[in-house]
Amino acid sequence: MITEDHVGEVQQQYQLGEAFAHQLDHQDPLRELRHQFNMPTTAEGNEEYYFCGNSLGLQPKLAQQYLDEVLTNWAQRGVKGHFKGNYPWLPYHEFLTEQMASLVGAQPCEVVMMNSLTVNLHLMMVSFFNPTAERFKIVIEEHAFPSDHYAVISQLAHHGISEAEGVQLLSPKPGEELLDEVDILNLIESEGDKIALILLPGVQYYTGQVLDIKVITQHAHRKGIIVGVDLAHAAGNIELQLHDWNVDFACWCSYKYLNSGPGSVAGCFIHQRHVTNTQLKRFAGWWGHDKTSRFEMVNQFQPIPTAEGWQLSNPPILSLAAIRASLDTFAMAGGIKPLREKSVKLTGYLAFLLANELSGAISIITPKHPIRRGCQLSLKCHTQQLTGKQLFEQLEAKGVTTDWREPDVIRVAPVPLYNSFADVYQFVHILKAIMQGNANPSINHNLLVAK
Structure with missing residues (x-):
């Protein structure tokens, strides 16, 4: 069975403050993968803080190229596309x-x-x-x-x-x-x-x-x-x-x-x-x-x-083309192992910030030990000022995309392919400002991608 001492993982030492998020992103060997995805934007034109990959992952930029290949093959060859082209459909x-x-x-x-x-x-x-x-x-x-x-x-x-x-x-x-x-x-x-x-x-x-x-x-x-x-x-x-x-x-x-x-x-x-x-x-x-x-x-x-x-x-070849784009993007990371290593750090950092910035106001029901959880942390709100659903809705209004699940959980999933440590920092910063009643928290969009 999995136990707390079953895995000899070195616990990451985290620090408070925006500069530390910048430092973690600078040290991240996978930081450039973010640029392989199309990031949603707010009405103001800023990139969203997107933590909803556990519901719908973001679009790899390769997807349009691979879909276009299928469409071009169809346009140029018709039924012969099943057997001809670089990626014929019959064995796709x-x-x-x-x-x-x-x-x-x-x-x-x-x-x-x-x-x-x-x-x-x-x-x-x-x-x-x-x-x-x-x-x-x-x-x-x-x-x-x-x-x-x-x-x-x-x-x-x-x-x-x-x-x-x-x-x-x-x-x-x-x-x-x-x-x-x-x-x-x-x-x-x-x-x-x-x-x-x-x-x-x-x-x-x-x-x-x-x-x-x-x-x-x-x-x-x-x-x-x-x-x-x-x-x-x-x-x-x-x-x-x-x-x-x-x-x-x-x-x-x-x-x-x-x-x-x-x-x-x-x-x-x-x-x-x-x-x-x-x-x-x-x-x-x-x-x-x-x-x-x-x-x-x-x-x-x-x-x-x-x-x-x-x-x-x-099978529907257009859908398979999008999957091929995703798998080729995973290959850029070197497979699941380095992504999992980053994921453990991302969720650990998020848990650290929540414990230090919002202790008592937010609880995490997801297991504490890294081997017992994946990307997602499931949060519950414990304040009289607003419900969990209201908190979720206010996050959405501030350009933060998470996921609400009845009856009382906000699911937050920092995905290592495209989420940064700065994303995590800003999420907690915005969350804290909302819970303290600050309608206009200061958001540093320049930290979205580490320079």
Whole structure:
């Protein structure tokens, strides 16, 4: 299990004051990556302070170039664009596989970009949720993202199992915000013979808590339980080792930390030990059929013996082009490891400033230890002068984009690809001024990008 002393990380020493933010940005080896993104601006023409990459990542500048390439190929070649050009459309999804597999700690044969997140969860449960009279329960967290609940409940109903019978909820202890991983392991031990599937988040969307998927998977497999993971808030955010952790399947969207545009094509991981089993039940479509005979138009489905065998239809190439732009931008950073190192410093700096500047007025429900959280800190407001929602709205009016989640949390996500330490400093400066009743805090927009 993850413990506070499990990782020998050197705790960053932070200081108050604007000059220190400037110093951190000057020392940041990834600072130039910010210029690879289009930054939203306010009505006054200033760059926003954008901390909403956990909801929608910013647009990589490469995206327009790569989309234009597809549009030009279409304009010049029509249907022949499937087979001609530098990036022909027929194998386009394959151009993404190796880099995406690297980001999630997978073998290339285990990863495919297809569909949307919830569609992929349904497809995975078709293959991996096989209830019996004795083993029929699905474990899911009580406060999972609603779409995951809908998917689970409808899958149970498809098998004639009611929600009351089939759903086993994981809840924090009374009065607490976070899941206790010991409780998860105890549930696996006590109820494991009845559990068919555990579906958990890599990072919990509301609290920002990172779960120890490796250990949970080890315990679940000892009891014969399938493990699936929703990586919507984890892919492109934290280091993952899906293959080594032996996870059965995982699904993620690509529009949050993967910066690939609203509603962009999602990703799917199926462990290597499963992908070669072409007898697994699945919903089939022709893009999952053997490539060598796909265009012979036979009616006997022969699945590709990789994750591609779960594809249904040919994917939207314009969306894949935006994902390719994002992955190439990640490559400029040298992959997820250096980004994660910067992320730990960014969130640590934000937590330090909040503790020193707004102690008692703002609390953080996200775990304190860096290994137990990703980019996001989830904040609660504790003042009589204004509610959390009012604080969120006033931040928005000051050019600060965060994310509000009912009932009472402001989610703030400094993303290492494009957020600076100066962004973090200015966020706390503006937040403090609002809470002190200063309607016009002094904002130094020159600190947005370290010189």
